[in-house]
Amino acid sequence: ERGHGPYQPHEPGYGLYQPGYSSYDDQMPDPKSRMLAIQNAKAYLLKSSTTSGLNLYDHLANMLTKILDEQPTNAVDIIENISKDVKWAQFQKKMDTLRDEHEILPTFEAAEKCKALFLKANGEGDEELEEEIEETPLPNVMETAFYFEQAGIGLSKDESYHIFLALKKLISVQPIQTCRFWGKILGLEMNYIIAEVQYHEGEEEEETEEEEVIEEGRKGMGEVEEEDEDKEKEDQPPKSTYKPPPVIPKEENGTGANKYVYFVCNEPGKPWVKLPPVTPAQIVCARKIKKFFTGRLDAPVVSFPPFPGNEANYLRAQIARISAGTQISPIGFYQFAEEEGDEEEEGEEGGRDTYEENPDFQPLSVPEMVDSLSTWVHHVQSILEQGRCVWINPFQKSEEEEEEEDEEEEKAEEPDEVQQEIGPPLLTPLSADEGIQNIPAWTAQPSTNLIPQYAVAILQSNRWPGAYAFASGKKFDNIYFGWGHKYSPENHTPALPPPVQAEYPSGPDVTETSDPTLEEELAFKAAREEALASAEEEEDEEDVEDDEEEDDD
Amino acid sequence: LGASLLLLQRDYRFERVRFWGCIQGVRGAYYIAEGLGPDRAAPRSRLYSLNCVEWSLLPPVTEEMVAQAEQLKGRFQGDPSFEYEYTEINAEDAERLFEDGKEPMIKEEARLVATIEQIDRAVGIVPRGAFVKTPLGSVHENRNFEGLSLMEAKKLSSYFHFTEPVNLKNKTLLEKADLDPSTDFLDSLEHDIPQGSWTVQPEKGGTVVVLRSLLWLGLTFYHVPMTKQYGYVYFGTGEKNFDLPFML
Numbered sequence: 001e002r003g004h005g006p007y008q009p010h011e012p013g014y015g016l017y018q019p020g021y022s023s024y025d026d027q028m029p030d031p032k033s034r035m036l037a038i039q040n041a042k043a044y045l046l047k048s049s050t051t052s053g054l055n056l057y058d059h060l061a062n063m064l065t066k067i068l069d070e071q072p073t074n075a076v077d078i079i080e081n082i083s084k085d086v087k088w089a090q091f092q093k094k095m096d097t098l099r100d101e102h103e104i105l106p107t108f109e110a111a112e113k114c115k116a117l118f119l120k121a122n123g124e125g126d127e128e129l130e131e132e133i134e135e136t137p138l139p140n141v142m143e144t145a146f147y148f149e150q151a152g153i154g155l156s157k158d159e160s161y162h163i164f165l166a167l168k169k170l171i172s173v174q175p176i177q178t179c180r181f182w183g184k185i186l187g188l189e190m191n192y193i194i195a196e197v198q199y200h201e202g203e204e205e206e207e208t209e210e211e212e213v214i215e216e217g218r219k220g221m222g223e224v225e226e227e228d229e230d231k232e233k234e235d236q237p238p239k240s241t242y243k244p245p246p247v248i249p250k251e252e253n254g255t256g257a258n259k260y261v262y263f264v265c266n267e268p269g270k271p272w273v274k275l276p277p278v279t280p281a282q283i284v285c286a287r288k289i290k291k292f293f294t295g296r297l298d299a300p301v302v303s304f305p306p307f308p309g310n311e312a313n314y315l316r317a318q319i320a321r322i323s324a325g326t327q328i329s330p331i332g333f334y335q336f337a338e339e340e341g342d343e344e345e346e347g348e349e350g351g352r353d354t355y356e357e358n359p360d361f362q363p364l365s366v367p368e369m370v371d372s373l374s375t376w377v378h379h380v381q382s383i384l385e386q387g388r389c390v391w392i393n394p395f396q397k398s399e400e401e402e403e404e405e406d407e408e409e410e411k412a413e414e415p416d417e418v419q420q421e422i423g424p425p426l427l428t429p430l431s432a433d434e435g436i437q438n439i440p441a442w443t444a445q446p447s448t449n450l451i452p453q454y455a456v457a458i459l460q461s462n463r464w465p466g467a468y469a470f471a472s473g474k475k476f477d478n479i480y481f482g483w484g485h486k487y488s489p490e491n492h493t494p495a496l497p498p499p500v501q502a503e504y505p506s507g508p509d510v511t512e513t514s515d516p517t518l519e520e521e522l523a524f525k526a527a528r529e530e531a532l533a534s535a536e537e538e539e540d541e542e543d544v545e546d547d548e549e550e551d552d553d
Numbered sequence: 554l555g556a557s558l559l560l561l562q563r564d565y566r567f568e569r570v571r572f573w574g575c576i577q578g579v580r581g582a583y584y585i586a587e588g589l590g591p592d593r594a595a596p597r598s599r600l601y602s603l604n605c606v607e608w609s610l611l612p613p614v615t616e617e618m619v620a621q622a623e624q625l626k627g628r629f630q631g632d633p634s635f636e637y638e639y640t641e642i643n644a645e646d647a648e649r650l651f652e653d654g655k656e657p658m659i660k661e662e663a664r665l666v667a668t669i670e671q672i673d674r675a676v677g678i679v680p681r682g683a684f685v686k687t688p689l690g691s692v693h694e695n696r697n698f699e700g701l702s703l704m705e706a707k708k709l710s711s712y713f714h715f716t717e718p719v720n721l722k723n724k725t726l727l728e729k730a731d732l733d734p735s736t737d738f739l740d741s742l743e744h745d746i747p748q749g750s751w752t753v754q755p756e757k758g759g760t761v762v763v764l765r766s767l768l769w770l771g772l773t774f775y776h777v778p779m780t781k782q783y784g785y786v787y788f789g790t791g792e793k794n795f796d797l798p799f800m801l
Binding site for chain 1: 577579580581752754765767770790
């Protein structure tokens with residue numbers, strides 16, 4: 001029997017208003033204590049938690065509401081998760097949907113790109129299979145990755161496969177003769193994946209024409225400027241006698257440091273970007289600076305000495321240096337082409353620069369490859385101090401330049417004869433590589449000591465940490481994974497700026513002297529008058545002709 | 554490697570054993586593992602191996618070892634009993650040392666220990682919320698840690714150094730009000746000097762976030778957002794990158 005009030009059984013306060021029941025002493029103790037117990041329990045449930053501001057009562061009510069709304073199967077098993085979700089939902093505002101959409105985007109974009117890789121591969125593969133099963137320039141990236149994996153180097157299988165497909169896409173777009181996965185360079189924001197490529201002959205002429213046009217344009221400008229200068233020579237402030245050191249011309253595409261063309265992309269699936277050919281000035285400057293790559297090709301490289309170019313050029317220069325220093329092959333794999341009497345021409349040609357595969361190559365066994373470094377040779381030309389692979393005398397003037405010099409009145413002093421630089425010839429064994437301090441330049445290891453029959457010989461470079469090479473039977477390859485910097489045990493010290501140049505040669509008429517004071521001037525005047533007086537006395541004693549001569553003047 | 558680490562756990566009675574990484578020496582590489590006791594912030598015991606099968610315990614590190622090792626430059630040799638000579642001390646230091654009766658030689662083992670400690674101290678990181686501190690002061694893994702969200706994972710402030718906090722008290726009161734003392738008891742990465750000595754890269758479209766340290770080249774930390782997976786590993790030559798200010 002309830003009270004008259006509107007109190008329902010589940011509301012607090014039930015059981016408090018029961019007038020008239022106090023007389024039933026025999027019935028009251030049980031319900032009353034039970035009421036009390038219920039009240040206590042409820043008060044406890046309603047107590048707010050100190051840390052999160054919720055109370056258990058509301059939480060349970062919410063949970064039960066949710067369960068009844070959603071009616072999940074096996075609710076009792078997932079009750080804890082439901083509880084957590086409800087708690088979480090308390091704090092999420094209505095911006096939920098927006099946030100979720102935003103988060104999904106980057107993952108989906110990347111997945112779409114990867115899918116594009118797969119799709120195109122399939123589409124083209126069907127057509128090509130029918131036409132030709134010739135040698136494709138596509139390297140077998142997976143096979144190389146397997147060998148490197150034996151040594152513990154390399155990317156994950158997923159990434160290797162994506163790179164494989166991306167290379168295939170590259171080949172289908174550009175006319176490429178040989179292609180190789182060169183490696184990966186890490187950067188601050190993004191990484192670079194690099195492919196080394198050689199074009200078919202004749203494909204690169206377009207670019208050289210463009211460059212020549214630009215150079216001629218500049219020379220034309222130079223001549224116009226000189227004519228103007230001739231007219232105004234007398235009024236000019238003193239010309240600086242500073243002549244910048246002559247620009248060393250870059251090597252032709254296809255030879256020397258520019259033998260290969262490099263394409264980069266940030267991730268497989270993104271379009272490949274071609275790197276510009278490298279100039280000797282860039283290589284020389286890259287040797288002096290040490291900067292991280294950011295991952296964006298158009299980023300400026302801020303350094304001292306100022307690097308001529310942006311990050312794309314710096315990347316290309318580092319790739320050239322790394323290739324020249326660490327691309328190696330087992331001895332005998334490459335041999336020189338048939339001699340045609342070029343050996344007699346010494347002087348400016350650095351040496352032979354072509355090689356071809358040796359069809360009679362006999363692979364050495366793995367233990368031999370590991371034990372001595374003389375079983376490996378460099379097959380890329382090393383870069384000289386000048387920044388080129390083939391030395392060129394920068395002071396040999398072409399005909400046009402000599403004509404210009406005749407026009408000028410002043411000729412600069414002939415600088416001293418520059419010594420010809422000779423680098424180690426191609427195909428020198430690694431034992432000739434000098435180490436750094438007392439560390440040998442390369443560390444050789446077999447990939448596993450447990451199964452020597454199938455071990456692979458692995459070489460790590462100590463001068464360029466991150467460069468690896470493997471050889472197993474007839475297969476070998478080089479690869480680079482790293483930050484793109486040379487190893488130096490000493491700290492990097494940037495070059496100091498050159499001393500401030502003198503504006504003008506200091507001579508007696510240009511040096512400052514303090515103005516003579518009044519006393520000094522008077523003393524000087526008095527001294528001069530005395531000298532004049534004594535000089536006039538002398539002249540009077542001389543012949544008259546001198547006076548006449550002076551009068552005529 | 555997996556098998557030998559499990560055996561280690563049994564023999565040394567660690568609660569967890571982690572593969573810490575690999576330091577490349579000139580002639581060989583050291584593989585390092587560390588074992589953790591119940592309190593995660595306690596000094597860890599470290600073991601090294603040359604072939605991943607036999608492990609030897611490294612002596613605990615002392616400040617002296619760290620000071621000595623900082624003076625050494627160059628690669629590790631790969632031989633734990635190799636002894637270094639001081640090559641760069643002045644005449645004064647040499648005299649001082651000789652007076653004390655010590656020899657200026659360091660064993661490579663000591664250098665190894667000191668280097669590992671330095672690396673851990675400088676760049677050992679964990680995501681925010683992964684560890685909780687109990688009121689008693691001991692540190693435990695947080696079982697409710699579900700991982701950082703993608704947005705949080707891209708920010709440097711979501712990661713902490715797993716060492717004694719240095720900068721925590723310098724934060725303004727406003728910032729401290731936002732922190733949750735049970736999870737935010739460590740230094741965050743935001744204030745590392747020099748600025749920008751970490752690179753954060755989401756890979757594969759954001760399924761994995763990779764942090765790399767530029768101060769110790771070779772330290773890589775990974776985390777899969779929204780899961781409990783994270784960890785760091787060091788593969789490198791064990792040398793600090795002193796040229797960092799020039800390279801940024």
